[in-house]
Amino acid sequence: MTAVTASSEPGATPGSQALRYVHLGFGANAVDYEDAWQEQRRVHAARFADEIPDTCLLLEHPAVYTAGRRTADNERPLDGTPVVDVDRGGKITWHGPGQLVGYPILKLPRPVDVIAHVRRLEEALLRTCAEFGVEATRVEGRSGVWVLGDPVDRRPALGGLKLDFDPRVDDEEFDPRMNGPEYAPSNAGQRREDRKLAAIGIRIAKGVTMHGFALNCNPDNTWFDRIVPCGIRDAGVTSLSAELGRDVPVSEVTPVVEKHLRTVLETAVPLPRAV
16 A cells, blocks of 8 residues: 655644645555555554654545444345445445545544544535535534535425425335435435535544545445435435536545645644533
């Protein structure tokens, strides 16, 4: 695995510890999920021992489904497609070509404030989206970065039903994968619904973070249609390309994410969680 590192940025405050970036592989050099997970563990151990500074691994994965600890059986692919079970929080998601994946491995003060860490990652991604001209936001109770849909009464009807009777809202047994493409997560933009642009799932061990974020740049979002992404049945997924109506490759997004992650993470003052 060839790594390209950037350990500092011009203008950094003398004596400050700059966030180090490691590019593990993109495009034809995309990194197998299991290999990247092993590398995360190696970097995590080195950061815990203070052998390296805070480090963010950036990469693309070949297509793979990964399931966090809270994933339910009925959210996995119906066709038995293999899923990698991982030790992060959250539920099931997809990684693959066209998606920028970041694993910030940072040492935080204990007791760790997990929510504050997630909010910092969200903030960096929100700033990235804004720089590309995409209006994104947070959604209460749902981590990640979202593009909001139209008000419910202005959305088109689905399957001949009025949205007031949308079965996804009140029927916990409803499975959108069994009810045609009009309910598919990848079509949320056409339905003018809330749609997730970036997912976040983390783990913190020994005060050091692992896992991180996945920002959809120009992926084939139909991969999400085989699962219930993040366990959410009444919303969908999107990408920078879909929102902007032009191709936005990972290579164009990576330096912008790096800039905003550096700004947010290096200027934040993480505090221990109040107890």
